[in-house]
Amino acid sequence: xxxxxxTDVSLAFGARDILKGASLYLAAGSRAALAGPNGAGxxxxxxxxxxxxxxxxxxxxxxxxxxxxxxxxxxxVVGPDSVFAEAEKAYGxxxxxxxxxxxxxxxxxxxxxxxxxxxxxxxxxxxxxxxxEGSGYWRREERIREILSGLGFREADLGRPxxxxxxxxxxxxxxxxxxxxxxxxxxxxxxxxxLDIEARSWLEDFLAKYPGGVLVxxxxxxxxxxxxxxxxELWNGKLSRYPGTYSAYEARRSxxxxxxxxxxxxxxxxxxxxxxxxxxxxxKATKAAQVQSRIKQLEKIVPIEIPEGMKRIHFSFPxxxxxxxxxxxxxxxxxxxxxxxxxxxxDLEIERGMxxxxxGPNGAGxxTLMRILAGEDRDFEGELRFGSGIQGAYFAQDTAxxxxxxxxxEEEVLALCPDSLxxxxxxxxxxxxxxxxxxxxxxxxxxxxxxxxxxxxxxxxRPVNLLIxxxxxxHLDLTSKDVLLExxxxxxxxxxxxxxxxxxxxELADRVLELESGAKPRWYVGxxxxxxxxxxxxxxxxxxxxxxxRPTPGALSPARSPSGSGLATGPAAAAPPGPAGYEExxxxxxxxxxxxxxxxxxxxxxxxxxSQKAAAEREMGLPQNYSDGSRMKRLAAGIEELxxxxxxxxxxxxxxxxxxx
Numbered sequence: 001x002x003x004x005x006x007t008d009v010s011l012a013f014g015a016r017d018i019l020k021g022a023s024l025y026l027a028a029g030s031r032a033a034l035a036g037p038n039g040a041g042x043x044x045x046x047x048x049x050x051x052x053x054x055x056x057x058x059x060x061x062x063x064x065x066x067x068x069x070x071x072x073x074x075x076x077v078v079g080p081d082s083v084f085a086e087a088e089k090a091y092g093x094x095x096x097x098x099x100x101x102x103x104x105x106x107x108x109x110x111x112x113x114x115x116x117x118x119x120x121x122x123x124x125x126x127x128x129x130x131x132x133e134g135s136g137y138w139r140r141e142e143r144i145r146e147i148l149s150g151l152g153f154r155e156a157d158l159g160r161p162x163x164x165x166x167x168x169x170x171x172x173x174x175x176x177x178x179x180x181x182x183x184x185x186x187x188x189x190x191x192x193x194x195l196d197i198e199a200r201s202w203l204e205d206f207l208a209k210y211p212g213g214v215l216v217x218x219x220x221x222x223x224x225x226x227x228x229x230x231x232x233e234l235w236n237g238k239l240s241r242y243p244g245t246y247s248a249y250e251a252r253r254s255x256x257x258x259x260x261x262x263x264x265x266x267x268x269x270x271x272x273x274x275x276x277x278x279x280x281x282x283x284k285a286t287k288a289a290q291v292q293s294r295i296k297q298l299e300k301i302v303p304i305e306i307p308e309g310m311k312r313i314h315f316s317f318p319x320x321x322x323x324x325x326x327x328x329x330x331x332x333x334x335x336x337x338x339x340x341x342x343x344x345x346x347d348l349e350i351e352r353g354m355x356x357x358x359x360g361p362n363g364a365g366x367x368t369l370m371r372i373l374a375g376e377d378r379d380f381e382g383e384l385r386f387g388s389g390i391q392g393a394y395f396a397q398d399t400a401x402x403x404x405x406x407x408x409x410e411e412e413v414l415a416l417c418p419d420s421l422x423x424x425x426x427x428x429x430x431x432x433x434x435x436x437x438x439x440x441x442x443x444x445x446x447x448x449x450x451x452x453x454x455x456x457x458x459x460x461x462r463p464v465n466l467l468i469x470x471x472x473x474x475h476l477d478l479t480s481k482d483v484l485l486e487x488x489x490x491x492x493x494x495x496x497x498x499x500x501x502x503x504x505x506x507e508l509a510d511r512v513l514e515l516e517s518g519a520k521p522r523w524y525v526g527x528x529x530x531x532x533x534x535x536x537x538x539x540x541x542x543x544x545x546x547x548x549x550r551p552t553p554g555a556l557s558p559a560r561s562p563s564g565s566g567l568a569t570g571p572a573a574a575a576p577p578g579p580a581g582y583e584e585x586x587x588x589x590x591x592x593x594x595x596x597x598x599x600x601x602x603x604x605x606x607x608x609x610x611s612q613k614a615a616a617e618r619e620m621g622l623p624q625n626y627s628d629g630s631r632m633k634r635l636a637a638g639i640e641e642l643x644x645x646x647x648x649x650x651x652x653x654x655x656x657x658x659x660x661x
Contacts, residue, residue, distance in 0.1 A: 024045075031207075033216055179206065225246045229244070328350040332381065355511070406442070409450075472497065
């Protein structure tokens with residue numbers, strides 16, 4: 001069984017410890033996420049696992065002949081070749097193997113001896129043949145087209161030079177090459193950054209069938225939840241392992257962190273009191289002894305370290321100005337680029353307070369509709385009217401390119417910040433990944449991602465009642481997404497948004513507008529889960545079918561509520577339970593208690609499995625075991641058995657959690 005592992009690895013940059021005694025094990029079938037705040041060293045750890053960095057101490061070991069492929073977060077360079085030819089370079093290792101096979105053939109033809117050399121050459125020849133066949137080399141054209149199509153490339157794109165595409169699409173080519181290499185272990189650093197929902201869904205399915213091991217860094221919770229079965233967390237240089245799904249990791253870790261946060265907050269209060277006393281009485285002779293006592297107390301405090309990215313930050317919008325009941329109304333809106341009609345006959349009324357997700361494949365017109373709503377594209381057919389008192393703000397994907405300013409990051413935000421939020425400016429900047437010296441950077445030196453985050457924060461500080469957001473989460477980490485999501489959920493105004501983060505959509509949207517290029521848009525009066533369920537049902541039945549208790553989406557003629565004052569809001573409220581409902585409620589609560597008990601048992605067993613697996617992995621990492629083949633096989637078999645049990649328990653845990661929900 002191929003594997004890569006390192007044991008007790010440590011690495012420091014200057015005075016900072018990036019890794020302190022870290023151990024990690026990845027093998028065929030491993031599905032692991034690497035979590036931790038920005039700047040914790042996740043990319044550094046990936047590079048060590050890939051063999052691109054050498055640690056200061058510890059051991060890195062891989063199975064002989066195992067192939068490890070690494071997808072960096074940025075910095076991919078493509079040549080002048082076509083997209084297809086660039087992807088085909090993934091088979092470079094197979095070409096080298098075939099060249100070696102030909103060389104072996106020539107050696108065997110000229111060989112006259114019957115000794116061990118001939119046997120070894122024949123064995124190597126056979127191994128090469130198996131490796132090339134297993135790589136899919138002989139059907140590479142079919143595989144290349146399949147994978148490029150899954151990642152969003154059209155047939156017409158395959159012959160175009162790869163360098164003509166944007167940086168995001170070039171990253172898709174790089175990802176395709178990693179998948180085509182079919183390595184024993186894949187190390188993927190933010191593979192979903194430039195993928196839309198359709199491509200992410202395809203990648204999720206691909207990884208579910210992939211036989212090798214995977215270690216992934218991602219800021220997409222949904223992607224992690226359906227992909228991984230264990231989580232390694234890197235925090236303050238320490239690497240900890242959590243068995244189970246990403247959601248299970250977050251639930252368990254939040255309980256642990258709560259105690260750390262409480263202790264940190266108590267310590268901050270104590271430090272603040274001591275420093276305040278010292279500051280007030282430093283120069284007062286009658287208080288000299290007490291001041292010295294406080295200074296000594298302060299010096300003895302061992303600070304509790306919490307990375308900036310994990311500190312709790314709460315943000316709320318300025319109050320939304322009052323507006324009419326209808327925020328936006330569209331009648332017969334259509335948009336074409338030459339003969340290509342991307343939006344056709346859109347009739348829609350959006351009420352105040354709605355959170356509307358625009359979904360659809362690339363090229364369906366989502367960004368086009370956003371620009372029309374924002375007033376940046378007036379070349380359309382039909383009518384667009386805004387309700388009384390509407391004050392809007394628009395965040396575009398190219399916002400970074402438009403941003404100017406002469407001041408620093410902090411000065412720019414302070415100039416826009418309401419007085420009530422001014423004392424929290426540093427925390428707000430931290431929530432959007434501007435930490436430490438970053439707040440003093442001049443606007444002119446910011447990267448594209450930094451400009452996008454700053455523009456988003458500035459927009460959120462303005463008092464508006466209509467937000468039009470095109471991919472607002474692209475440059476945010478999980479903590480920043482949480483801050484933005486909670487603020488948007490509490491926002492009293494109207495939100496229209498496009499996002500490729502499925503969990504973000506599920507948490508925020510209460511309506512879905514589906515766009516398909518050239519087709520009539522469809523309106524779904526329900527959240528994203530309802531939209532997906534309804535799509536699946538329509539696909540199974542061959543067309544729209546009424547769902548009991550839920551409105552049926554159709555062409556955009558939104559149903560009126562009984563009062564006639566807006567869109568229908570969904571199913572009618574359920575009637576209160578009668579006498580028979582009491583027994584049903586009692587049985588339901590008993591079932592819930594039983595499920596909760598089983599959930600606790602599963603989590604306890606998963607924790608025990610994690611400890612057992614960690615112990616076995618430590619033994620595999622002991623030098624004295626390297627030469628003991630039978631011992632290593634037993635340990636590997638034991639780990640595989642534990643992985644199978646953990647996988648079964650995780651599946652059961654998901655069923656139990658779903659029923660509890």
